[in-house]
Amino acid sequence: MISTRGRYALRVLVDLAEQGTDDFVPLNEIAERQGISVKYLEIILKTLVQNGLLKGHRGKGGGYKLTRKPEDYTVGEILELTEGTLSTVACLAPGAEECPRKEQCRTLPMWKRFDDMVHDFFFGMTIRDLMEKPI
Amino acid sequence: MISTRGRYALRVLVDLAEQGTDDFVPLNEIAERQGISVKYLEIILKTLVQNGLLKGHRGKGGGYKLTRKPEDYTVGEILELTEGTLSTVACLAPGAEECPRKEQCRTLPMWKRFDDMVHDFFFGMTIRDLMEKPI
DNA sequence: CACTAACCTATTGACTAAATAGGATAGAAA
DNA sequence: TTTCTATCCTATTTAGTCAATAGGTTAGTG
Numbered sequence: 001m002i003s004t005r006g007r008y009a010l011r012v013l014v015d016l017a018e019q020g021t022d023d024f025v026p027l028n029e030i031a032e033r034q035g036i037s038v039k040y041l042e043i044i045l046k047t048l049v050q051n052g053l054l055k056g057h058r059g060k061g062g063g064y065k066l067t068r069k070p071e072d073y074t075v076g077e078i079l080e081l082t083e084g085t086l087s088t089v090a091c092l093a094p095g096a097e098e099c100p101r102k103e104q105c106r107t108l109p110m111w112k113r114f115d116d117m118v119h120d121f122f123f124g125m126t127i128r129d130l131m132e133k134p135i
Numbered sequence: 136m137i138s139t140r141g142r143y144a145l146r147v148l149v150d151l152a153e154q155g156t157d158d159f160v161p162l163n164e165i166a167e168r169q170g171i172s173v174k175y176l177e178i179i180l181k182t183l184v185q186n187g188l189l190k191g192h193r194g195k196g197g198g199y200k201l202t203r204k205p206e207d208y209t210v211g212e213i214l215e216l217t218e219g220t221l222s223t224v225a226c227l228a229p230g231a232e233e234c235p236r237k238e239q240c241r242t243l244p245m246w247k248r249f250d251d252m253v254h255d256f257f258f259g260m261t262i263r264d265l266m267e268k269p270i
Numbered sequence: 271c272a273c274t275a276a277c278c279t280a281t282t283g284a285c286t287a288a289a290t291a292g293g294a295t296a297g298a299a300a
Numbered sequence: 301t302t303t304c305t306a307t308c309c310t311a312t313t314t315a316g317t318c319a320a321t322a323g324g325t326t327a328g329t330g
Contacts, residue, residue, distance in 0.1 A: 039290060
């Protein structure tokens, strides 16, 4: 299950992309359009700013803006940033300790195939693909 | 993320299928082969028995056995039984309340496509496909 | 009657999701 | 330089789930 963090992050990025402006967009506008609390979005956007996906600017006329073109954000990277890993099972997550049963495990090959499929799906899709109409 | 419940359930079913016997197989044997605690597996198998995927038999000579042929168990049904829904996002889960934003939501079509892909993957795969060698 | 093995109920400890609250800081405009 | 703005930062809360463990009960076999 993808949590609200990942889902909201995607919606905010698409929202920003669709504004089609290079100005900073204040969060309260985004939050109102999306129907999400400003306070909660702050937490989510913090991650995106810290990782350079967004630029934040304080004070009057401040807000957030994209740092790249919409087609240069993959859905996969945004989800991994906000959700952690996309791996379906713990033993395939990055940093997981070697499973001693991996040679004999009947289900591991299936999980690997599934993970590859998921990865291809989300990393093959960009914010531009989610926009109403490409600007 | 698929939890241990679903993963262990699959491994037990494959284990039972690979025994290739029509006798009841006691849980302590399965648990030892799979390296999982008997007590924890009891909880998981309970669900499978209650839903008719397994038959349990008490007393000496008792244990568990499959109620169908391996190819008649889809991975999808087992995961849904043990994990709840396979839906990726809350708004697409069965029984979810109508999302008031569904018409304007930019991400919903992607989640729908993804869910379909996941569904096809897991319901197109059976326990037989996970077995070492078809008996 | 003893043994076996499934069945049942309850509890634990750790962790995470989804927020909310309140303040601190930086920047623009007056 | 003061005021307003809007991001940034830290902490807390509430509820729920995961992954087990513990201990007892019931049904069936020899």
